[in-house]
Amino acid sequence: MYPEFEQVNDGLSRGKVPGAETGIEVRKTICSICNPLSHCGIDAYVKNGVVVKVEGSKENPHSGGTLCSKGNANRQYIYHKDRIRTPLIRKGPPEGTPGYPASREYVPISWEEALDFIASRLLKIKEESGPESIVFYAGYPKWMRPFLKHLAHSFGSPNYCTESSTCFRASFMGAALNYGAMGPADVARSKCLLVWSSNPFYSNTTLARGILDARERGLRIIEVGPLITPLTAHTDIHLRIRPGTSGALALAMANVIIGEGLYDREFVQNYTLGFEEYCAYVAQFTPGAAEEITDVRADQIIEAARLYAATKPACMMNSASPTTHHTNGVQNHRAIVALVGLTGNYDVPGGNPLVPPAYLYQASGGLVTREPEFEQPRPWEEMAPRVGQDQYPAWCRLVPEAQAMQLPFHIRNGEPYPIRALLGFGLNHRMWPGEDFMEESLKKLDFLVDVDIFMTDTARLADLVLPACTSFERSELKFYPEQYAIWTQPVIKPLWESRSDAEIIFDLGRRIVPDDALMQKGYEACIDWMLEPTKLTLNELKKHPAGYRITNVKAPPFQKYKKNGFSTPSGKMEFTSTILAETGYDPLPVYKEPKLSPRSTPEAAKEFPLILTTGARLPMFLHSRTFRLDWTRSLRPDPMVDINPQNAKERGIAQEEWVSLSTSRNSMKVKANLTEMVPPGVVNMYHDYPEASVNLLIEPDYCDPISGFPGFKSLLCEVKKLTEENA
Ligand code: SF4
Numbered sequence: 084m085y086p087e088f089e090q091v092n093d094g095l096s097r098g099k100v101p102g103a104e105t106g107i108e109v110r111k112t113i114c115s116i117c118n119p120l121s122h123c124g125i126d127a128y129v130k131n132g133v134v135v136k137v138e139g140s141k142e143n144p145h146s147g148g149t150l151c152s153k154g155n156a157n158r159q160y161i162y163h164k165d166r167i168r169t170p171l172i173r174k175g176p177p178e179g180t181p182g183y184p185a186s187r188e189y190v191p192i193s194w195e196e197a198l199d200f201i202a203s204r205l206l207k208i209k210e211e212s213g214p215e216s217i218v219f220y221a222g223y224p225k226w227m228r229p230f231l232k233h234l235a236h237s238f239g240s241p242n243y244c245t246e247s248s249t250c251f252r253a254s255f256m257g258a259a260l261n262y263g264a265m266g267p268a269d270v271a272r273s274k275c276l277l278v279w280s281s282n283p284f285y286s287n288t289t290l291a292r293g294i295l296d297a298r299e300r301g302l303r304i305i306e307v308g309p310l311i312t313p314l315t316a317h318t319d320i321h322l323r324i325r326p327g328t329s330g331a332l333a334l335a336m337a338n339v340i341i342g343e344g345l346y347d348r349e350f351v352q353n354y355t356l357g358f359e360e361y362c363a364y365v366a367q368f369t370p371g372a373a374e375e376i377t378d379v380r381a382d383q384i385i386e387a388a389r390l391y392a393a394t395k396p397a398c399m400m401n402s403a404s405p406t407t408h409h410t411n412g413v414q415n416h417r418a419i420v421a422l423v424g425l426t427g428n429y430d431v432p433g434g435n436p437l438v439p440p441a442y443l444y445q446a447s448g449g450l451v452t453r454e455p456e457f458e459q460p461r462p463w464e465e466m467a468p469r470v471g472q473d474q475y476p477a478w479c480r481l482v483p484e485a486q487a488m489q490l491p492f493h494i495r496n497g498e499p500y501p502i503r504a505l506l507g508f509g510l511n512h513r514m515w516p517g518e519d520f521m522e523e524s525l526k527k528l529d530f531l532v533d534v535d536i537f538m539t540d541t542a543r544l545a546d547l548v549l550p551a552c553t554s555f556e557r558s559e560l561k562f563y564p565e566q567y568a569i570w571t572q573p574v575i576k577p578l579w580e581s582r583s584d585a586e587i588i589f590d591l592g593r594r595i596v597p598d599d600a601l602m603q604k605g606y607e608a609c610i611d612w613m614l615e616p617t618k619l620t621l622n623e624l625k626k627h628p629a630g631y632r633i634t635n636v637k638a639p640p641f642q643k644y645k646k647n648g649f650s651t652p653s654g655k656m657e658f659t660s661t662i663l664a665e666t667g668y669d670p671l672p673v674y675k676e677p678k679l680s681p682r683s684t685p686e687a688a689k690e691f692p693l694i695l696t697t698g699a700r701l702p703m704f705l706h707s708r709t710f711r712l713d714w715t716r717s718l719r720p721d722p723m724v725d726i727n728p729q730n731a732k733e734r735g736i737a738q739e740e741w742v743s744l745s746t747s748r749n750s751m752k753v754k755a756n757l758t759e760m761v762p763p764g765v766v767n768m769y770h771d772y773p774e775a776s777v778n779l780l781i782e783p784d785y786c787d788p789i790s791g792f793p794g795f796k797s798l799l800c801e802v803k804k805l806t807e808e809n810a
Contacts, residue, residue, distance in 0.1 A: 099128055099136045106130050110574035111140060111629045113561055114154040115224045115554040117705045118403075119443050121146070121289055122561055123154055124630070127574040134158055134555060134575055142629045144565040151288050152703040152715060159712040160553065161578070165537040167550035168579035170197035189548065194580065194590075197547060201506070202594035204530045205238075208504050214239030215467035216501050220487065221245045222509030223708060226443065226559050227584035230609065231508060232458040232484075234588055237596040241466035241485065242502070248487035249514055252478075253407035253790035257416030259481050260660040261672075263650030265420055265435055267446065268398035270294055272433035275303040275394035277387075279419050280329065281402035284313035285700040290400075303394055305387045307332065308405065310699060310767060311760045320387050323762055326696045327677035327797030328377040329406050330415030332384065333422060334674055335373030337365045339388035340425060346392065347427025354644055355424065356651075357659025357670065364671050376674075376682070378762075392426045396433030399423050408698055408796040410678040413477075413789040417660070417672035424656045430642050437643060438564075442613065445562040449636045452613045459483060460599070467500060475791045476666040488791040491515065491524035491783060504530040506591075508551070508584055511707060512541045513771050516793040517748070517783030534587055537711065540773060550581040557583035560610055560624070566633040570624035668789055677797035678785065681764075687799055691746060693730065694765045695800035697777045707771035722775035723756040725767040726802055731757045734804055741805040744768060746780040746798060752805060766802055770795070 101107040107130045113122045124143025128136035137157045141148035150157075171189035192200075205217055219235035221228045223246060235243035258265035270276055270293050283290040295317065298304060304318040309326050324332055340346050341362055351358050370381035377384075391397050399422065406416045428434030441447030442454055463469075470493045471486025472479045478486050494502045505525070510533050515521035525531055525544050533545040542548045556577040562568050577583070582590075585606045592602040601609060607621050614620065617633075624631055648654035652661035659670040676683035680694070703715040710716055724744050726736070736742055742755045744766070753768070753775050761767045768777045778795075785794045 101128060107135065110572075111142075111569070112555050112571045112574045113559075113569065114150065114157060115226060115559075116153045116157070116160065116708055119225055119445060119561075120287055123150055123289070124148075124569075125150070125154070125157065127555060129574055132575055134161060140629070143563070143569075144567050145289050145563040147292070149288065149292075152718065153705055153709050156709060156712045156714040157555070159714055160709070161555055163537065163711060165711055166578060166581070167535060167538050167542070167548055168581070169550060170194055170580070171548040172197065172200070173546050194582070197549060198590050198594060201532055201547060202591060205504060205506070205595055208530065209239070212501055212503055213467065215241055216503045218242040218244065218470070218485070218490065218502060218505040220505055220507040220510055222507065222511055222514070223706070224509065224554070226554075227508055227588060229443070229454055229458050229613070230585050230588045230606070233460055233602065233609070234592050234596065236459055236461045236466070237592070237599045237602060239461065239466060241463065241469045244470065244485040244487035244490070246487075246509075246511075246514060247484065249404065249408075249792060249795075251403040252482050252484070253412050253787065253792040254401055254403065254416050256478065256481050256790055257407065257413050258420050260413070260477070260657065260662055261417055261420055261651075262424065262429065262656050264437060264439075265423065266430065266437040267435065268400040269396075269433050269436050270297050270302070270398060270400070273297065273302060273396055273398040274433065275305070275391055275397035276400060277305045277391050277397065277422075278307065278314060278318075278400045280308040280405035281400050282308075282310075282312040282314065282700060283400070285702045286402060303390060305391060309696065309762055309765055320383060320390065322377075322379045322383055322387055325376075325378040326694050326765060327409045327411070327415075327680060327794075328674075329409075330411060330418040330672065330674035331368060331373050331376040332379060333415070333418035334365045334368035334672070335370050335377075335384050336388040336391070336422060337361075337418070337425060338368045338373075339370060339385050340392045340422070341365065343389070345389065346425045350424060350427050350429070354649070354656055356653045356655040356657045356661075360671060361421070361658035364673070368674070391422065395427075396431055397426065397428050398434050399428070404792070405699070405796060407787065407790065407792050408794060410785065410787055410794040410797070411675040412787040412792050412794070414669070414672050414675070418674065421658060421672060429656070430644060432641055436641055438639065441617075442560060442562045446564045447562045447568075447633070447636075448564065448566050449638045450562070450566070450617050450633060452617055453615060454613050455483075457601075457609065457613045460601070470502070471791060473499075475789070477662055477668065477789050478791060480662050480666065486791045488515065488786060488793065491521045494524040494527055502528070504528060506532045507541075507545075508534045510535075510541050511539065511771075512544070513707060513773075513776050513778055515783065516778050516781040516785055516795065518776060518778045520783040534584060536581075539707075549587060550579065551584050551587070552577040552581035556581065557585070559585075560621075566636055567630055568619065568624060568633055569627075569630035570621055572625070572628055663789070677794060679794075679798040681799075684799065687747065691799035691801045692764075693800050693802060695744075695746065695768065695777075695780070695798050696765060696796045697768045697781075698770050698795040699767060701769050704769065704771075707773070710771070710773065719769075722753040722769070722772040724753045724802060725756045725758050725761045727759065727761050727763045727765070728757045729763045730766070730802070731755060734802060736802070736804045743803045743805055744777070744780070744800060745803070746800045748782055749780045751775045751777070751779065755802070766800060
């Protein structure tokens with residue numbers, strides 16, 4: 084922590100007791116280190132403008148006063164030495180300019196100079212190459228997304244894209260292809276929970292408490308996934324699949340459910356399309372056949388299928404991406420979520436009710452804002468095709484964004500038009516498979532701007548870097564599913580010269596979209612515009628700094644499809660997808676092996692016999708965001724690969740020995756963590772470590788053909804002990 088933020092810890096102050104004697108005041112905010120589904124409430128203890136302590140806010144009904152290890156490290160996050168303090172411009176020509184040495188030196192400039200410079204460069208590039216040649220990108224955090232998307236489209240660029248090009252959107256697509264949309268698990272009213280490759284204890288802690296409460300009252304739990312998680316000890320059945328084979332398992336469960344007449348006949352007959360073709364297809368996935376593919380015993384598959392289908396109501400919990408980070412990801416996910424409709428658990432209490440999101444992905448029980456209209460001020464037809472439109476047509480039918488995984492290819496080939504500039508917020512090139520390929524692609528741009536809290540390795544590639552502030556230093560609107568909203572107010576002033584992302588976006592908006600009347604009214608006016616149908620206003624929310632209970636909201640009815648149909652092209656739940664048929668894919672939720680697997684590429688598996696799965700969460704990290712914090716990093720200081728003790732023994736590897744983790748693309752040095760958490764034959768590597776980033780091992784085009792999602796969670800590798808000779 085910087086000396087200017089150190090506090091004198093004398094007497095009462097040491098106890099951090101709020102009150103007049105200590106000068107410590109408790110102010111309300113939220114943690115935004117992880118995703119918007121959490122955003123736990125925080126009580127910030129502030130003295131002389133400095134946060135001296137953080138605690139979970141008990142008033143927040145979503146988090147109930149708890150913070151995870153990351154949230155508890157918020158002071159280290161806010162006051163970290165790597166914070167960018169002022170706008171910075173690269174000194175000298177960009178790296179890679181012929182005839183000039185690479186320059187990584189930056190000099191401070193004023194905000195006015197920085198914003199004017201960015202605006203003039205963007206407007207010039209727009210004039211020369213069209214607005215589509217400029218990409219607007221949102222990484223972490225996500226709260227600024229509606230404003231950046233609005234800015235991009237108002238400017239005329241179709242190329243607004245986000246970190247969601249590798250997160251959640253593919254599972255959204257899987258559900259949308261089947262149903263139009265699908266809601267979350269209604270655990271509180273359910274009797275059986277099928278958790279398919281999700282670990283809420285690490286990735287959605289606010290859900291974990293609800294599961295344990297429901298378990299105490301008798302909830303049956305089935306868990307699917309290759310890894311042992313904290314949930315496993317609370318389950319009735321754990322189906323420990325081989326990574327990448329979810330689709331085959333789901334089809335086998337459907338085989339049992341249909342074969343034993345456990346499906347919902349009335350739903351299937353009246354509200355679905357393609358059931359006969361689906362039945363014919365699943366016939367080949369007998370439990371015995373699926374055992375061969377998935378490594379899950381046939382009797383366990385039968386037991387799980389019966390438990391899920393015969394217990395009413397039953398709900399299904401998925402996670403953002405584990406089922407879709409595979410080269411057959413969307414189809415696997417379609418096969419999984421088809422089980423919800425098949426068993427009559429779609430949009431019913433205790434099943435998966437459909438609740439439209441209120442604001443920023445948050446379901447809020449019937450409250451609907453004008454966020455989608457705000458985000459899209461210009462229709463797609465008035466803009467050029469998006470990045471990824473030719474490669475991923477189904478994505479572009481369903482997802483209102485460009486597919487960012489295609490960016491490095493588009494930047495390099497310049498087809499059908501050049502990409503020359505990127506305005507990024509929280510851009511992290513390590514997110515791309517073959518991250519070096521993305522890094523080199525970013526260097527080819529004429530102009531790169533990155534807005535971030537810390538001086539990251541990606542920020543160091545930019546021509547201009549702008550300092551963003553943390554959630555403690557800004558105001559934002561937050562909805563929670565418990566019908567609770569908060570308009571946070573800064574608990575401390577923005578540190579150094581940092582500014583809120585929204586302020587930066589609106590300051591740029593004043594310069595590059597002067598004719599956008601709504602945007603010219605400013606940040607708060609735009610929020611009020613989105614809130615208008617809810618009758619809530621910021622003025623009202625500001626009167627409630629600890630948050631506001633939303634009353635008089637009528638929850639949507641269940642089984643809305645009976646009256647309105649499904650929002651699919653046929654108006655039915657589609658076992659055979661119309662959109663996939665129209666865009667050239669198989670309409671059935673077909674199973675295909677991962678492109679690299681012991682079954683699909685046995686020759687490659689001789690050299691690389693282990694299955695590599697990456698990207699699963701650790702509780703103290705959120706991608707790369709908390710690596711730099713002493714507390715969180717101390718919990719796993721070195722990059723480690725999880726390997727089953729049996730596989731380690733075969734290779735003569737001991738706990739915490741240095742090993743090489745290799746694929747056909749690359750190799751890196753990490754420590755071995757011997758653990759039964761991974762099954763024999765599988766190794767698990769946490770992603771994003773700057774000194775051992777696993778995405779370097781993955782080819783840039785190792786992707787699902789429908790969504791463009793990378794196959795992070797199933798490929799081939801080998802682990803070898805490092806000796807003095809080969810170290
Ligand atoms: S990082 Fe932890 S404390 Fe912060 S929002 Fe996420 S779960 Fe909550």
